[in-house]
Amino acid sequence: MAVSQRSGKSSRRRQMEAAMTYPIDWLEERSGLVGGIRYFLFRKVPGDTNWMQTLGSATLTAFIVQAITGVILAMYYKPDPNSAYQSIQHITNDVTLGWLVRGMHKWGASLFIILMFFHMARVFLFGAYKYPRELNWIVGVILLATGMMEGFTGYLLPWDQTAYWATVVGINLNGTAPILGPFLAQFLRGGAEIGPDTLSRFYSMHMLLIPGGLIGLIGLHLYLVVRLGVTSPPWSKDAAGMEATTNGAGPATNGRTGLTRPAARGTWRRNGGDAE
Amino acid sequence: MMSLEERRAQFTKYKQDVKDRGKPFYPFAMFHDTIMSLVVVSIIIALACVWYFTSGEDPNTCGGKDSCLLGPRYAEPADPGTTNFVPRPDWYFYFLFYLLRIFKWPNSVILGTVGIPTILLIILIMMPFLDLRRERRVLRRPVAVVAAILTVLSMGVLTYKGATAKEALASEVKAAVPQWAQKQGFTNNKEAVAGANAFATSGCTACHTYLGTGGGNLGAPDLSAEGTKGKGVQGLQTYISDPSKFGNNVMPKFASLGDTTLHQIATFLDASKGPK
Ligand code: HEM
Numbered sequence: 001m002a003v004s005q006r007s008g009k010s011s012r013r014r015q016m017e018a019a020m021t022y023p024i025d026w027l028e029e030r031s032g033l034v035g036g037i038r039y040f041l042f043r044k045v046p047g048d049t050n051w052m053q054t055l056g057s058a059t060l061t062a063f064i065v066q067a068i069t070g071v072i073l074a075m076y077y078k079p080d081p082n083s084a085y086q087s088i089q090h091i092t093n094d095v096t097l098g099w100l101v102r103g104m105h106k107w108g109a110s111l112f113i114i115l116m117f118f119h120m121a122r123v124f125l126f127g128a129y130k131y132p133r134e135l136n137w138i139v140g141v142i143l144l145a146t147g148m149m150e151g152f153t154g155y156l157l158p159w160d161q162t163a164y165w166a167t168v169v170g171i172n173l174n175g176t177a178p179i180l181g182p183f184l185a186q187f188l189r190g191g192a193e194i195g196p197d198t199l200s201r202f203y204s205m206h207m208l209l210i211p212g213g214l215i216g217l218i219g220l221h222l223y224l225v226v227r228l229g230v231t232s233p234p235w236s237k238d239a240a241g242m243e244a245t246t247n248g249a250g251p252a253t254n255g256r257t258g259l260t261r262p263a264a265r266g267t268w269r270r271n272g273g274d275a276e
Numbered sequence: 277m278m279s280l281e282e283r284r285a286q287f288t289k290y291k292q293d294v295k296d297r298g299k300p301f302y303p304f305a306m307f308h309d310t311i312m313s314l315v316v317v318s319i320i321i322a323l324a325c326v327w328y329f330t331s332g333e334d335p336n337t338c339g340g341k342d343s344c345l346l347g348p349r350y351a352e353p354a355d356p357g358t359t360n361f362v363p364r365p366d367w368y369f370y371f372l373f374y375l376l377r378i379f380k381w382p383n384s385v386i387l388g389t390v391g392i393p394t395i396l397l398i399i400l401i402m403m404p405f406l407d408l409r410r411e412r413r414v415l416r417r418p419v420a421v422v423a424a425i426l427t428v429l430s431m432g433v434l435t436y437k438g439a440t441a442k443e444a445l446a447s448e449v450k451a452a453v454p455q456w457a458q459k460q461g462f463t464n465n466k467e468a469v470a471g472a473n474a475f476a477t478s479g480c481t482a483c484h485t486y487l488g489t490g491g492g493n494l495g496a497p498d499l500s501a502e503g504t505k506g507k508g509v510q511g512l513q514t515y516i517s518d519p520s521k522f523g524n525n526v527m528p529k530f531a532s533l534g535d536t537t538l539h540q541i542a543t544f545l546d547a548s549k550g551p552k
Pocket of ligand 1: 052053054055056057059060063116117119120123126128129133136137138139140141143144147218221225229230231232
């Protein structure tokens with residue numbers, strides 16, 4: 001047991017500490033997870049990260065809200081054309097706080113998409129898709145497309161007029177794609193017509209296939225974020241990694257914009273007491 | 277553009293800088309992330325509450341009027357038979373939806389449904405490889421920034437247009453029927469008038485326009501002079517009951533309206549020779 005054996009403590013206290021850290025030590029010894037979490041929490045990020053860089057985790061929060069409310073909805077929802085609509089009515093009007101769960105899922109979906117766009121805009125603004133983060137940008141674009149597919153499949157589930165007709169047309173539009181289109185449309189419908197098979201198919205995609213993909217992609221995305229670190233705001237006067245080269249095309253030697261001060265090169269070393 | 281060595285050196289510098297003067301993720305960045313996440317969850321809950329408490333159990337609570345701030349709880353149950361419904365996707369597909377008004381059937385519709393979205397997606401994925409300069413500051417990336425602003429603007433305009441695209445409500449369309457009959461001169465043709473009413477209430481005007489009424493969505497042609505195309509009542513009836521047989525995979529099948537109604541609609545279209 002790796003508990004510190006500081007002197008001057010009563011043996012009773014030492015025993016208590018040992019008992020408390022025992023589960024943590026046990027877990028660490030067998031999995032290394034504690035060290036992993038510690039690395040994640042105490043890893044350094046650039047000192048000048050700002051509010052815009054919270055948009056990624058805000059997106060993650062919206063996704064988690066969707067996952068939790070989605071699981072609860074699935075306990076009451078019935079993916080069958082004869083009962084889907086009634087089950088939605090039941091959830092919204094009868095089940096205790098069902099309206100809140102459904103409302104959060106419905107509006108959370110839009111917020112999730114909006115936040116993804118905002119997060120993407122911030123990554124673009126920061127030029128954070130450049131070397132070595134190209135792959136993470138690509139993963140991000142796939143997340144965006146997958147997220148929108150999640151929205152498309154979820155839209156049908158209430159099985160009301162809006163849902164039904166938007167999906168009829170949506171699937172037909174997929175069908176106009178050359179070569180693959182007709183197969184895709186056939187696959188989405190699960191036959192020649194929209195019916196029970198379409199609904200259960202969309203349900204399965206919406207709650208298993210696509211979220212599974214999203215979780216995997218988000219995992220990869222976050223792994224890359226931790227591995228590569230997040231970018232400093234480009235206008236920061238002591239952005240991390242700013243002055244590596246003396247290449248003429250490199251960072252500013254021009255103080256006019258006020259976004260950068262050439263004099264600030266390396267000054268953090270002198271006045272950098274606040275960084276730690 | 278920088279050589280790979282320079283980029284690597286810059287990234288090594290980044291990592292060193294972060295190590296030297298970064299701050300630990302916990303508690304600094306995590307504090308901001310947590311606040312932002314709380315804001316996100318609060319917004320979702322607030323939206324759910326506003327949505328629920330301004331709407332009612334009856335799907336028509338918000339009918340026509342804007343008595344619900346965030347729309348009804350659900351629309352009428354899905355009914356493949358009566359299609360007096362405007363197919364309207366979720367808001368993040370509005371831009372696509374509106375693109376289809378710009379690209380008309382049949383030649384360029386593929387551009388709208390598949391072409392432009394695919395091109396956008398490819399450009400988005402390729403972004404880190406199209407923009408290889410190291411420069412990250414916004415003011416020094418004029419091309420990227422102008423392209424981004426143009427994209428955001430056009431997406432915004434298309435989304436706005438899609439959101440405000442006029443929906444032809446069945447009741448309004450029906451009110452126009454006597455006028456149609458007069459202009460087209462089929463007032464005395466009972467079958468055609470019945471057909472015009474069925475046409476007005478079966479959702480055809482969600483996509484088609486007729487004497488200025490209707491949506492003009494998804495590249496559907498104007499039908500004011502459909503009778504001049506020489507398809508004949510029988511030909512039109514077959515077409516409407518299953519347009520996919522004629523290579524039209526966008527328009528839904530209307531066979532479920534029943535032969536009587538289909539015949540009426542076909543008679544009405546056949547009597548539409550363009551305004552006198
Ligand atoms: C499910 C959706 C997404 C989640 C949960 C997510 C999450 C995150 C998080 C937590 C970060 C850390 C920095 C920050 O918060 O800004 C991040 C960074 C990043 N994200 Fe995302 N993201 C998502 C979608 C996207 C999309 C759509 C793109 C772009 C197309 C993208 C591209 C990036 C890139 C390139 C970084 C690195 C930024 C840097 O180094 O400063 N992500 N993401």
